[in-house]
Amino acid sequence: MDIDLNSDDQHFQKSVRQFLSDNSYVAGSDYNEWRLNWFRLARDQGGWDVPKWPEKFGGPGWTPTQHYIWEQETARAQTPWDLPFGLSMLAPVLMNYGSEEQQQRFLPDIRDRKVNWCQGYSEPNAGSDLANLKTKAELSADGSHYVVNGTKIWTTLAHIADWIFCLTRTDDSGKKQDGITFLLIPMKQAGIEVKPIITLGGAHSVNMVHLTDVKVPVENRVGEEGKAWTYAKGLLAHERTGLAGISRSLVALEKLRKQAGSVTRGNGSLLDDPSYRLKVAELEVELMATEFTELRSLASAAAGAEPGPESSILKLKGTEIQQRLQKLTVEAGGIYSAAWGATPVGHTFAHGGMSGYLASRAYTIYGGASEVQRDVIAKNVLGLKK
Numbered sequence: 265m266d267i268d269l270n271s272d273d274q275h276f277q278k279s280v281r282q283f284l285s286d287n288s289y290v291a292g293s294d295y296n297e298w299r300l301n302w303f304r305l306a307r308d309q310g311g312w313d314v315p316k317w318p319e320k321f322g323g324p325g326w327t328p329t330q331h332y333i334w335e336q337e338t339a340r341a342q343t344p345w346d347l348p349f350g351l352s353m354l355a356p357v358l359m360n361y362g363s364e365e366q367q368q369r370f371l372p373d374i375r376d377r378k379v380n381w382c383q384g385y386s387e388p389n390a391g392s393d394l395a396n397l398k399t400k401a402e403l404s405a406d407g408s409h410y411v412v413n414g415t416k417i418w419t420t421l422a423h424i425a426d427w428i429f430c431l432t433r434t435d436d437s438g439k440k441q442d443g444i445t446f447l448l449i450p451m452k453q454a455g456i457e458v459k460p461i462i463t464l465g466g467a468h469s470v471n472m473v474h475l476t477d478v479k480v481p482v483e484n485r486v487g488e489e490g491k492a493w494t495y496a497k498g499l500l501a502h503e504r505t506g507l508a509g510i511s512r513s514l515v516a517l518e519k520l521r522k523q524a525g526s527v528t529r530g531n532g533s534l535l536d537d538p539s540y541r542l543k544v545a546e547l548e549v550e551l552m553a554t555e556f557t558e559l560r561s562l563a564s565a566a567a568g569a570e571p572g573p574e575s576s577i578l579k580l581k582g583t584e585i586q587q588r589l590q591k592l593t594v595e596a597g598g599i600y601s602a603a604w605g606a607t608p609v610g611h612t613f614a615h616g617g618m619s620g621y622l623a624s625r626a627y628t629i630y631g632g633a634s635e636v637q638r639d640v641i642a643k644n645v646l647g648l649k650k
């Protein structure tokens with residue numbers, strides 16, 4: 265897609281490109297040092313280390329077009345790894361509902377990438393139906409702390425997290441959306457046990473987290489007791505928008521074309537094969553349409569709006585597109601994609617193809633399953649009755 269860039273935007277694009285090329289990683293140097301320095305330098309540019317944070321909290325205050333340019337350019341360049349949990353999931357909750365004391369206590373470390381957070385929402389019987397959560401938080405008689413008991417599941421990177429933001433139940437007498445409380449809990453303490461879950465692709469990224477009589481000071485509660493359903497819903501919308509990965513998919517599509525073009529079919533390449541070509545073309549059309557939705561979403565975010573139902577469209581289409589890209593990569597790699605383990609066989613790009621494909625099955629489950637997104641779209645976008 266082409267969007268017309270005015271001269272200010274062109275200037276901005278040039279300075280982003282310059283920054284990314286001046287500060288790319290030099291092979292062999294200390295990665296961690298480079299990573300932290302990269303964020304410091306990005307900060308000195310005027311909040312580029314926290315592009316989505318509001319200006320009040322140190323963000324750059326970009327226009328939608330500037331956000332779009334940043335997404336496009338960073339998807340192409342090598343930028344340091346970053347995790348969404350503190351930066352784009354918890355931070356907006358703290359900014360909107362946390363006390364000033366909590367904002368001052370937690371936001372600087374999140375911004376400096378000093379502290380890793382994980383998300384304690386899902387439970388064995390609370391996923392799509394999140395309000396069914398049972399992890400109990402009981403306020404002590406003197407009102408100084410909560411005692412938390414329960415189990416969280418699918419907690420991504422809990423094994424390296426310093427803190428968990430947790431939805432807990434403080435009251436089960438009313439509607440299940442009432443009586444939910446948002447607590448911030450340090451992970452490294454007695455009573456917290458993290459058990460790994462190995463997923464289909466063979467990776468350890470998710471865990472089961474058991475909380476037994478964990479004491480949480482009352483000042484670690486965000487917002488009011490029992491009112492966290494509202495905060496949680498806002499956070500989920502931010503999570504969904506972040507999962508779409510449109511710019512990365514655009515880059516991945518370009519890569520896929522090159523890869524398929526390098527695979528011989530008859531006198532030509534796989535890209536000349538009409539059925540494969542059709543699949544790539546269909547994917548490109550959907551990607552373009554989703555990109556427009558993302559632009560609309562950026563425009564309303566820039567005008568100060570919280571993500572709305574368009575975040576469900578982005579999550580649904582964005583993750584399906586990522587899965588289709590993985591599938592077409594596996595198809596291009598053919599039998600070589602099935603090779604598992606350290607030694608590459610056949611096309612270089614095929615190595616790890618199958619484990620990537622298997623891992624991508626989860627994209628349409630986490631952050632809210634596709635069926636649930638379709639429900640949200642039917643209700644809030646199409647106006648259909650339940």
Ligand SMILES: Cc1cc2nc3c(=O)[nH]c(=O)nc-3n(C[C@H](O)[C@H](O)[C@H](O)COP(=O)(O)OP(=O)(O)OC[C@H]3O[C@@H](n4cnc5c(N)ncnc54)[C@H](O)[C@@H]3O)c2cc1C
Pocket residue numbers: 382383384385386388389390391392393417418419420421470626629630631632633634635636639
């Ligand atoms: C890799 C991975 C990482 C994750 N990371 C985290 C994390 O860090 N923190 C966290 O809190 N959670 C995390 N999750 C959990 C994730 O959010 C849940 O898996 C998801 O919400 C679905 O819940 P569930 O697994 O309980 O499935 P269920 O809710 O039991 O759903 C099972 C099936 O039923 C369908 N279904 C359910 N309700 C409806 C409905 N109303 N209409 C139509 N169909 C429906 C679903 O679409 C799904 O196909 C992660 C999950 C995965 C797979």
